Each structure stands twice: as C-alpha cells, then as structure tokens.
Amino acid sequence: MTGVTNEPRPASTLAAIWAARYRTPARFVALIALLLPWTTTGLTFALIPWLIAFAFVDLREFPRSLLRPICLLPIALVALAAVGALWSDAPWPERIHAIGPPAKLLVIPLLIYQFERWPYGHWVFSAFLASCALLMLYSFTVAIDPNLSLKPYLSRGPYKAESGIAVRNYIDQSQEFALCALALVYPVVALVRQGRVRIAALFAVLAICFLGNMMFVVVSRTALVTLPVLVVVFALLHLRWRLALAAVGATGILAVLLWNISPPLRMTVAKFNGDYHASIVGNDVSGMGSRLEYWRKSLRFIADAPLIGHGTGSIRGLFASAAVDAEIDPLRGEIVSNPHNQTLSNAVQWGLVGVLILYALWFAHLLMFRGEGLACWIGLLVVVQNMLSSLLNSHLFDFTSGWIYVLGVGVAGGMALAAKKAEV
Numbered sequence: 143m144t145g146v147t148n149e150p151r152p153a154s155t156l157a158a159i160w161a162a163r164y165r166t167p168a169r170f171v172a173l174i175a176l177l178l179p180w181t182t183t184g185l186t187f188a189l190i191p192w193l194i195a196f197a198f199v200d201l202r203e204f205p206r207s208l209l210r211p212i213c214l215l216p217i218a219l220v221a222l223a224a225v226g227a228l229w230s231d232a233p234w235p236e237r238i239h240a241i242g243p244p245a246k247l248l249v250i251p252l253l254i255y256q257f258e259r260w261p262y263g264h265w266v267f268s269a270f271l272a273s274c275a276l277l278m279l280y281s282f283t284v285a286i287d288p289n290l291s292l293k294p295y296l297s298r299g300p301y302k303a304e305s306g307i308a309v310r311n312y313i314d315q316s317q318e319f320a321l322c323a324l325a326l327v328y329p330v331v332a333l334v335r336q337g338r339v340r341i342a343a344l345f346a347v348l349a350i351c352f353l354g355n356m357m358f359v360v361v362s363r364t365a366l367v368t369l370p371v372l373v374v375v376f377a378l379l380h381l382r383w384r385l386a387l388a389a390v391g392a393t394g395i396l397a398v399l400l401w402n403i404s405p406p407l408r409m410t411v412a413k414f415n416g417d418y419h420a421s422i423v424g425n426d427v428s429g430m431g432s433r434l435e436y437w438r439k440s441l442r443f444i445a446d447a448p449l450i451g452h453g454t455g456s457i458r459g460l461f462a463s464a465a466v467d468a469e470i471d472p473l474r475g476e477i478v479s480n481p482h483n484q485t486l487s488n489a490v491q492w493g494l495v496g497v498l499i500l501y502a503l504w505f506a507h508l509l510m511f512r513g514e515g516l517a518c519w520i521g522l523l524v525v526v527q528n529m530l531s532s533l534l535n536s537h538l539f540d541f542t543s544g545w546i547y548v549l550g551v552g553v554a555g556g557m558a559l560a561a562k563k564a565e566v
Contacts, residue, residue: 167195168262171253171553175270178545179277179318180309185545189249196252204255212510212555213251215503220244222499223454226492230453240455240479240491243539246548247503253552254559263557266549267325267520274322275348278355280308281315285359306359313535314542316356316365321527321546323352324372328519368530375526376519433482433534439464440486444493451493457481460490480539484532487539500538504529510555517557524550 170192177184207213223244227237257263284291285306292309307315326349333342356365443452443460452460458479465477481487488496504525511521528537528547537543 164199164260165262167192167199167256168260168265170195171256171549172262172265172269174545175266175549176273178270178542178549179273179314182541196256199256199260201255207255207258208251211502211506213254215499215506216247216250219496219499219503220248222492222496226451226454226496228453229450230456230491232453232455232459236458236479237453237455240457243536243541243544246544247538249548250552250555253549254556257553257556258559258563259556261557261560263517263553266553267516270549271322271325274318274352277308277315278319278352281306281355281359284308306355310542312360313362313364315360316362317527317531317537317543317546319352319356320365320369320372321523321550323349323356324369324376324523325520326352327376328516332516364531364534367534368527371530372523372526375522379519379522432476435476436461436478436481437483437486440481440483440490444486444489447493449493450495451489451491454491455479457487457490480536482535484536484538487536507551507555510551511558513558513562515558515561517554517561521551521554521558524554 170188174185174188174192177188208217220241223241227234227241230237232240257266288306291307326345330342330345330349333339333345439461442464446452458477461477461479481490484500485497488500492499507525508522511518511525524547528543531537531543535543538547
C-alpha cells in the first residue's frame with residue numbers, strides 16, 4: 143500500500159509565507175487595537191513588533207504615498223513640534239517630552255499605506271469592538287461591586303468607588319463606548335436593508351448596551367456634547383431626509399426619557415452649572431470653570447506670539463509665570479501643561495502656523511472619507527468626534543483619544559482609498 147505524503151508543495155509553501163508577510167503586520171495592528179482600551183504600556187510594546195513586520199512588506203511605493211496631503215500633514219505637524227523646540231524657553235526635558243504626544247501621528251501614513259494595499263482592516267475594527275465590549279461588561283460589574291475594579295491599582299490619583307470606571311478614566315471610557323455605539327449604527331442599517339435581521343438585532347443590542355453604560359453608569363460631559371452631533375451627522379449622510387428627521391426626532395424623545403430616568407445623566411449635566419458657579423463665584427478649581435480660566439490665559443499667551451507661538455513645551459512655563467498665589471486664589475494659581483483645547487494648545491506653542499496645519503490635517507482626513515461604506519463611516523466618525531471633543535480637551539495629543547484617531551484614520555483611510563480604487 144502506497145503511503146500518502148502530507149508535505150506541502152513548494153509553491154503552496156511559498157504562497158503561505160508570502161501571504162503571512164502581509165497578514166502579520168495586520169495582526170499586530172489588531173493587537174494594538176485590542177490593548178488600547180485597557181493599557182498604555184502594552185500598546186507601546188505592541189508597536190515594536192508591528193514596526194519590524196511593516197519593514198518587511200513591499201515598500202517600493204511608500205515614498206510616493208507620503209507625498210499626499212493625508213500623509214504629509216501629520217508629518218508636518220510633528221516636524222513643527224520638533225523645530226518648535228528650538229525657540230522655546232522651556233527646559234530641554236520638557237521640550238523633548240512635548241514632542242511625544244504629536245509624534246504618534248507619524249504612524250498614520252504607515253497604516254494608510256498598509257491597509258490601502260492589504261485587506262485586513264476588519265481585523266482591527268473587530269478587535270477594538272470586542273475589547274470595548276469586554277470593557278463595557280466589566281464596567282457594569284464594577285458598578286455593582288466596586289471592589290472588582292482594577293482602577294485603584296493602576297491609578298496614582300484618587301478613585302471614586304461608585305464611578306464604575308474599570309481601568310482608566312471616565313472620559314476615555316465614554317469616548318470609546320460612544321464611538322463603538324455609533325459605529326455599529328451603519329452595519330445595523332445596512333443589514334436591515336439586506337434582510338439580515340438577526341445579525342442586525344445582535345449589533346443593535348450591543349450598541350444599546352454601550353449607550354446604557356454611558357447613561358446609567360458613568361458618562362463624560364465631552365461625550366454628551368459630541369454624541370448628539372454625531373447622530374445628526376449620520377442621519378444627514380446615510381438616511382433619506384424624512385427618515386433623517388424621524389431619527390433626529392426620536393433621538394430627542396429618547397434624550398428626554400433618559401433625562402427623567404437616569405440620575406447619572408442629570409448629575410453630569412448639572413456639573414456644567416455647578417462648576418461655573420464654583421469657579422466664577424468661589425474662585426475654586428473645577429472642571430468647566432478651570433477650563434474657562436485656561437482658555438482666557440491661553441488667549442493672552444497667543445496674543446504675545448501670534449505667528450509662531452512660544453515654542454514646543456512652553457505651556458507649563460507660561461502658566462507658571464501667570465499664576466498667582468494658589469492659597470489666595472486656587473483657580474488662578476493653577477499651573478498646567480494642557481489648556482484643554484487642541485486649537486489653543488497648538489496656537490500657544492506654534493502660533494497661527496500650528497493652527498493652520500491642525501485644521502488642514504482634519505480637513506484633509508475628512509475629505510478622505512467621502513463616500514459610502516463602513517470604512518468611510520468609521521473614519522468620518524473618528525475625525526468628527528476628535529474635532530468636537532478637542533473643543534474641551536487636547537484629544538489629538540492625549541494618549542487614548544490620540545491613538546483612536548491614529549488607528550481610525552490610518553486603518554479606515556487605507557480601506558476607503560482601496561475601495562475607491564476598486565470602483566475605478
């Protein structure tokens with residue numbers, strides 16, 4: 143009896159190795175997306191093997207890819223941060239440290255190049271969604287039993303046991319959950335139109351769970367400001383006008399209903415007024431009141447150097463020079479390195495030049511996501527969310543929100559460009 147060999151043919155072996163050459167970088171990007179909602183250190187370590195794997199893909203067209211505005215503008219912003227260190231008065235360690243937050247934008251051109259050519263972007267989206275779903279379930283568990291939270295072991299600051307924060311902070315958690323909930327709306331609508339109701343219902347339930355966590359466990363004020371705008375954006379872009387009006391009306395009715403049955407929602411909204419009075423009347427430190435003071439001082443700093451700013455890493459030193467005695471006036475005595483507004487952060491450090499590059503970057507990335515398809519919707523959602531949330535925070539430079547932008551724009555951008563090429 144003749145034995146049958148299971149040894150692979152040389153041609154099939156080479157094909158498998160060749161395919162793995164392009165799948166491996168995608169797997170590492172999916173790992174980064176999986177770790178992002180949970181850890182900062184793990185994400186940083188996952189970047190190293192991805193960069194190594196990326197170096198082995200076909201890079202012959204990479205220099206030409208970098209010449210497009212969607213890739214040039216992130217590089218230009220990082221280059222401005224590096225050059226801006228030369229005219230800053232901050233100590234050199236602070237200047238070098240301040241280059242780090244925008245440096246992550248250099249990953250965007252690499253991701254666009256990778257996912258424009260090799261179709262594995264859905265791995266990244268699926269990994270991020272699964273990770274956020276697990277985090278959402280864990281958050282519900284922590285809300286029931288705060289002793290199960292990892293936050294006290296991971297945070298250097300105070301932890302409120304009743305907050306329901308599982309691992310990081312309520313701003314990042316709300317941004318992630320809002321992004322996932324709204325990203326799921328597109329496949330739900332598409333699946334319903336295709337008659338695949340069961341899968342659509344499963345995604346709809348998952349989206350409702352994300353929103354339920356935000357409404358009944360904990361939600362950030364930034365998410366509350368951005369969420370209605372993003373709903374309107376989806377309705378205008380992807381629904382017929384009658385259905386869009388109905389969706390916006392239903393959202394308004396739902397908001398009123400949630401207001402009446404959700405104490406956490408009412409408490410979060412009430413913080414706007416409470417913070418304002420605490421700071422304006424009592425000169426005390428608060429979330430919104432302190433932001434108003436940061437913005438007032440930042441505008442004064444910008445007026446002193448409107449064209450090229452005060453240089454990279456200069457924000458903390460400027461606030462220190464303008465601070466009064468904190469014991470006499472706690473609000474005006476605060477010294478911060480972040481004015482909690484992305485435009486002001488750029489303008490203080492790099493003046494009008496920094497602001498123009500920032501808005502050109504956002505605009506170029508918005509244009510990249512014109513059209514239909516899940517990738518275009520996710521990319522548009524990420525850019526608009528970042529632009530809106532950057533009114534109240536420096537979310538392009540913050541760690542979690544900044545990496546969400548990098549992954550969202552890079553992966554979805556590559557997929558959207560590939561889809562447009564296929565249509566031609």
